[in-house]
Amino acid sequence: MNIYQNYNITELSNLFIENRNYINLEYSYEYCEQIAKKHYENFPVGSILVPQKLRKYFYSIYAFSRLADDIADEDIIEENQKLSILIQLENSIYHIINSNNINNPILLALKDTINTFEIPIEPLIDLIQAFKKDVQFQPPNTWSDVISYCNQSANPVGELILRLFGEYDKENKILSDRICTGLQLINFWQDLSQDFQIGRCYIPIEILEKYKLKFEDNCLIGEIENVNKLLNEIYDYTKNIFDNGKSITKNIKNSRLKLELAAIIIGGTTIFAKIKKLENKILKIRPKITKFELILKLFKINIL
Numbered sequence: 001m002n003i004y005q006n007y008n009i010t011e012l013s014n015l016f017i018e019n020r021n022y023i024n025l026e027y028s029y030e031y032c033e034q035i036a037k038k039h040y041e042n043f044p045v046g047s048i049l050v051p052q053k054l055r056k057y058f059y060s061i062y063a064f065s066r067l068a069d070d071i072a073d074e075d076i077i078e079e080n081q082k083l084s085i086l087i088q089l090e091n092s093i094y095h096i097i098n099s100n101n102i103n104n105p106i107l108l109a110l111k112d113t114i115n116t117f118e119i120p121i122e123p124l125i126d127l128i129q130a131f132k133k134d135v136q137f138q139p140p141n142t143w144s145d146v147i148s149y150c151n152q153s154a155n156p157v158g159e160l161i162l163r164l165f166g167e168y169d170k171e172n173k174i175l176s177d178r179i180c181t182g183l184q185l186i187n188f189w190q191d192l193s194q195d196f197q198i199g200r201c202y203i204p205i206e207i208l209e210k211y212k213l214k215f216e217d218n219c220l221i222g223e224i225e226n227v228n229k230l231l232n233e234i235y236d237y238t239k240n241i242f243d244n245g246k247s248i249t250k251n252i253k254n255s256r257l258k259l260e261l262a263a264i265i266i267g268g269t270t271i272f273a274k275i276k277k278l279e280n281k282i283l284k285i286r287p288k289i290t291k292f293e294l295i296l297k298l299f300k301i302n303i304l
Contacts (some may be wrong), residue, residue, distance in 0.1 A: 013089035029056040031105035032063035049260045060109035072131040123156035154184035165257045175248035182242025
């Protein structure tokens with residue numbers, strides 16, 4: 001039975017869905033699994049390195065993230081309505097722990113995951129805040145603005161993974177944040193050409209001004225020499241953050257998570273090298289990494 005067919009982002013932002021008397025925990029996890037297997041984006045739910053006993057919990061968190069993302073990306077919904085639905089979802093998360101009347105498969109599975117692993121709701125709320133920022137995009141003025149976004153969009157995912165594997169502590173959280181922020185920045189630079197097409201630029205305005213550049217008419221305007229200097233600076237900034245988190249693999253006791261993190265770091269390192277190799281062509285071309293390239297890197301690079 002395809003239980004995913006009735007996916008409705010407006011309904012699923014509420015704790016209670018009318019006319020769903022068949023909801024139970026097993027059904028809820030199956031529902032989340034179908035959402036995860038349909039997408040498999042931005043979360044390692046599809047990895048064979050995730051133990052079978054943990055997968056359903058990954059599915060529940062992914063389904064929640066996917067729902068918030070779908071709300072933010074829905075083309076037929078106006079901005080104000082998107083924000084209203086995200087606020088509704090946020091309120092549902094605040095009330096999820098104390099509610100015994102949940103008739104929503106995603107939120108019911110999520111509540112069980114939260115209770116099982118004693119997960120605080122703050123990382124989940126941060127994710128919603130990031131999606132709100134996506135809906136009301138504002139160009140970052142400073143690096144602090146960019147990092148603030150990463151703290152809400154990328155870093156919570158790393159924290160949730162650590163908590164599911166029982167590897168969460170203060171030091172690992174710091175290192176995870178650096179890896180996740182570095183990956184988010186690498187993704188920004190990888191997607192420069194695509195983001196430009198929709199009028200988005202994640203390069204801080206203060207850095208653009210430093211090199212006498214402007215983002216207008218969906219492109220960078222200024223001397224090409226200054227573009228190259230700007231790219232070198234944002235790459236150096238990114239490398240410093242990313243490299244300072246790589247030692248997390250030495251702290252991780254779970255062998256599967258250690259390998260998962262190694263693969264993620266190698267993937268980020270590989271695509272980052274491709275980005276830098278393109279130089280200013282990155283403004284027109286989006287580089288990609290193939291599975292074959294990643295497998296080769298996994299055999300050749302030792303970061304464990």
